[in-house]
Amino acid sequence: MTFQDMPLIAPLLKATQEAGYTEPTPIQRETIPLVLEGRDVLGCAQTGTGKTAAFALPILQHLFAEKLDGSRKPRALILTPTRELAIQIQENFALYGKHLPLRSCVIFGGVSQVGQVEQLRRGVQIIVATPGRLNDLIGQGYINLSQIEIFVLDEADRMLDMGFIHDVRRVIAQLPAQKQTLFFSAT
C-alpha cells in the first residue's frame, strides 16, 4: 500500500511525498482511516514507528475539512510528557501541514512564557503541550479549551510514570464532553 491509497487530501499527500515517505507504516495504515471516521482510538506504538504522522495527518485533514472559517481558536490539543517530544510533534504538524492554512504552537515549561503567549495571542488551531505549563497558561486565562474537537494523549504510559496524572486530569476537566480522543501508549 502507498500513501496515494490512503484517504488523504492532496495537500497532505504532497507533504508526505516531499518528506520522502512512500509507504505508510503499520500504525499509520491502521490509525489514519479510523481517525478520519471520527472514532476514538487507543494505539499501542513506540516513538520511531511513525506514530506522530498517524495522528497528525488525520487531525490536519479534519481541521481543514470541517468548519474552516478563518477563526484561530484551539481545535486540537496534543499532550505529551516532555519538551523534546512536544517540539518534535509540533515540527511534524508544521511539516505535514505546510500546504494548509492551519497554525500550531508548542507550549512547555522551563523557559519564559512570553513567546508562547505571543503565539497564542496571534491564534492557533493546534496546541502541542506538556501538562504543567499548559495548566499554568489556562490558569492565567491565555488558553481556552472549550472548542477542542480532537484530544491526543501521547505517551500515556510515560505520562503516568512521570507523575503527570493530576495535571492531565486538570487538563481533561477543561475539555468539552463531546470530542474525539486518541490515546497512544508504548505499553
Ligand code: AMP
Ligand atoms: P515517530 O514515530 O512519529 O517519532 O516517527 C519516526 C520517524 O519516522 C520520523 O523521523 C518520521 O519523519 C519518520 N516517518 C514517519 N512516517 C514515515 C513513513 N511513512 N515513511 C518513512 N518515514 C516515516
